[in-house]
Amino acid sequence: MALLDPKDWLSLHGDPAEAVEPATGEVLATLMLAAPTDVTDAAATAAAAQRDWARRPYPERAAVLRRAGDLLQQHAAEIGEWIVREAGSVRGKAEFELRTAAEECYEAAALAHRPLGQVLPSGAPRLSYTTRVPAGVVGVIAPFNVPLILAVRSVAPALALGNAVVLKPDPRTAVCGGHVLAAVFAEAGLPEGLLHVLPGGADVGRSLVADPRVRVVSFTGSTAAGRSVGALAAQHLKRAHLELGGNSAFLVLEDADLDAAMSTAAWASFFHQGQVCMTAGRHLVHASRYEEYVARLAAKADALTVGDPFRAQVHLGPVIDRGQLCKIDALVRESAAAGVRIAAGGTHHGLFYRPTVLADADPDATGPGSVGASPAYCEEVFGPVAPVRAFRTLDEAVALANESSYGLALGVVTRDAARALELADRIPTGLLHINDQTVNDEPVAAFGGLADSGTGSRFGGEANLDAFTETRWTTVRATPAAYPF
Structure with a gap:
């Protein structure tokens, strides 16, 4: 019945x-x-x-x-x-x-x-x-x-x-x-x-x-x-x-196992079309692993299927409505116009937006292509978009993670969990996941964010x-x- x-x-x-x-x-x-x-x-x-x-x-x-x-x-x-x-x-x-x-x-x-x-x-x-x-x-x-x-x-x-x-x-x-x-x-x-x-x-x-x-x-x-x-x-x-809301950071340290991390990284930004407050909106990657990380994440994004989830087995379905689609696409287009490179995605058919990877938002960039001009990095996109930025020292990683006014979730990928805990103590967030991505929830765990989150x-x-x-x-x-x- x-x-x-x-x-x-x-x-x-x-x-x-x-x-x-x-x-x-x-x-x-x-x-x-x-x-x-x-x-x-x-x-x-x-x-x-x-x-x-x-x-x-x-x-x-x-x-x-x-x-x-x-x-x-x-x-x-x-x-x-x-x-x-x-x-x-x-x-x-x-x-x-x-x-x-x-x-x-x-x-x-x-x-x-x-x-x-x-x-x-x-x-x-x-x-x-x-x-x-x-x-x-x-x-x-x-x-x-x-x-x-x-x-x-x-x-x-x-x-x-x-x-x-x-x-x-x-x-x-x-x-x-x-x-x-x-x-x-x-x-x-x-x-x-x-x-x-x-x-x-x-x-x-x-x-x-x-x-x-x-x-x-x-x-x-x-x-x-x-x-x-x-x-x-x-x-x-x-x-x-x-x-x-949130614009959570996903930190990838220089010792990270990228073979193991790619599934985690993609899920962090693309799960449910990125329409989750905990979504990783900023992938902060050590400079020594940056190019490889961008290439691998872009390949992962390109391999994901997007379509009608009721009638086909797909990885991503549609975003909720045209208003949300227009917001996502505008943020990606404005970021590309500012000099950010679209490494994957950036296209849509109807309400189906391809998982998107944005690269070349390097802290050494100058002029209109600097990360400060990239709204998809600075704002909560609420769509399947993964901006990637490099850091060179842990102090720089902490500074970049703390740039956001949000304080919901933090993910850290490293082979040294103790170092991750020490690093996370310097980044105020309500949720912390070491060697895991930012989209996590369990009924037995207290949930919530700080500041604008x-x-x-x-x-x-x-x-x-x-x-x-x-x-x-x-x-x-x-x-x-x-x-x-």
Whole structure:
């Protein structure tokens, strides 16, 4: 029996919309977007339902999360097809999303069992302790690129810890990033009123952040949008957990094994068409290995297949829409005009952009061809583009890695792991991977970036407890206290 029913996607009060397959332009389904009034109604319903949910025994909440994980696996073929077709994902990426989404639910179920607080020492004759209490209603704003994971990683722990959730998925992936979760949790036995899925535009996002019943906002998206969300949340005195963009560095030291590193390097920039915040946007390679590295990475890029991931086995699918394609192509064209060499790719057919390697962005370059004039190196491309730049000393590598205002992920490839750890201590990032690439995520690990990449590790493992609960201090005396009044 199918899990999803398109009739459920027509009850909102915004504009009609279409779920479109970027590979072909085919309309997969018709749905309604949310309006700001839907946010008001959903937040009110969620706040009322949350109080009973928080009082439910923890094994009951945990059981719902476990069933949700099981259902994601049981309906993997149906959900996976939506991820492939609506998000433009290759099948392997869709399988990864489903597997990780189920693990997120299982890990969230375990959160319901965690100790609620701690007993504190006190200078007075009383019992003093802290408890974690649900935040209340959690607003989740999730993007299009890894839609299922980037929604469920907040939805699941928030529900497990006794909260209600209002989820705004990106309208371009409203089904696989939103309506899928509504169907899964309803089938898993989540009581009505606790999860609301409201795909919509910026007006819906603003209403969600501003609604007084929403006490915590979990946002994943661009740095520009995240600044607006953070400012509005601060204006309304509520917490905002912001996981934003990146332009991560991938450092290749002079002792690196390039035979082993090429797969890692290509995955770092080309996985899911480069539409991942952790993507390696700057390959920094020791000058003694630079030419060989560029040639090998270009050959790897040229060997990758690009096409319709639903109808063929390919390495890369389409980018999400024409706006994203134009941004990617403009950054590559501007960089080439500034003197950067296109070693591979740089072309597209429809929404299918070839994996691209940009070279000759050397620090000794002068004039308009210098790296400072290369926007594809300096900016987050969010496309399958790998700019490569040489360094000559470790101090120079550190300086180049720290040039970016982002601080999400760092990859270091070397035969000397101890040296890599010492080097990484000089490059502030939220995530570090030695002899691995920058696109890594596990439900048990805290995840987040620094500086323009966000407000630190806000998701995963123990970080979920801090993200979706409040800490209450309680004292208890046997008799009323006496004071000198």
